[in-house]
Amino acid sequence: MKNLIYIFVFFFFGIISAQNADALFEKATAQYNDGNYDAAISSYEQILKEEKVSASLYYNLANAHYKLNHIAPSIYYYEKALQLNPNDADIKNNLEFAENMKIDAIEEVPKTGLAKMVNNLISTYNFNTWAWLSIVFSIGFVVLFLVYYFSVATLKKRIFFSISLVSLILCICSVIFAFQQYKIQQNNQAGIIFQEEVSVQNEPNARADEAFQLHEGTKVKIIEDFSGYLKIELADGTQGWIKENALKKL
Incomplete structure (x- = not known):
């Protein structure tokens, strides 16, 4: 009986929390439409504190920062939105506009044709989506195989066997892509x-020589951390050390 009460209370407050988040989102959107971008940012951030994250929340928050010419926050939240919805054309388009405000222009090292194709395919969906697709294809395989098994006609058996085999292959590919995407997210942490303006040093200490400088809004790959410093790598392969508080991890 006590467990049922706990479940009911948890469910009740979950509904209340979701309703409050929806109300805050509508309020923030209205503030944004009225041109009150600072207030909109404050409202969106309240939703973030309740951990009610979504691609649309990050996207709207980025838009509000962009309207105020906040370079780093706008790029940061567009990137966060892309992590949840990597195929959204509006997010990609607005991210390009925000990146035009950056000072640093860094050319990405081009990937080989095959590596680029595989990377683009894996990046089509995030880890969760690939995982769900693998479940869908696995269910499809089981259903189609059962239909094949109980079919009498030879033609139907061939057709359903072939389709079930395709479903199995797609299931396996989805599982592999899910793990690859997860591995990419874990190993290629960015910020x-x-x-x-940030001084990038050759070594992780205050007495080290400055190698070059970076400016707000630049995206970097985080390789390792050491005693309050982060070793970073730029899109062109250049590496160096910066203080940990100079960036915000994605």
Whole structure:
């Protein structure tokens, strides 16, 4: 009986929390439409504190920062939105506009044709979507195989066997892509420079020589951390060390 009460209370407050988040989102959207971007940002951030994240929330928050010419926050939240919805054309388009405000222009090292194709395919969906697709294809395989098994006609058996085999292959591919996407997210942790100007050093200490400078809004790959410093790599392969508080991890 006590467990049922706990479940009911948890479910009740979950509904209340979701309703509050929806109300806050509508309020923030209205503030944004009225041109009150600071208030909209404050409202959107309240939703983030309740951990009610979504691609649309990050996207709207990025738009509000973009309207105020906040370079780093706008790029950061567009990137967060893309993590949840990597195929959204509006997010990609607005991210390009925000990146035009950056000072640093870094050319990405081109990938080989095959590597680029595989990377683009894996990046089509996030880890969760690939996982769900693998479940769908596995269910499809089981259903189609059962239909094949109980079919009498030879033609039907061939057709359903072939389709079930395709479903099995797609299931396996989806599982592999899900793990690859998860591995990419874990091993290729990135961050956005939030300080207006950052000194990138050759070594992780205050006495090290400056190698070059970066400016707010630049995206970097985080390789390792050491004693309050992060070793970073740029899109062109250049590496260096910066203080941990100079960026915000994605």
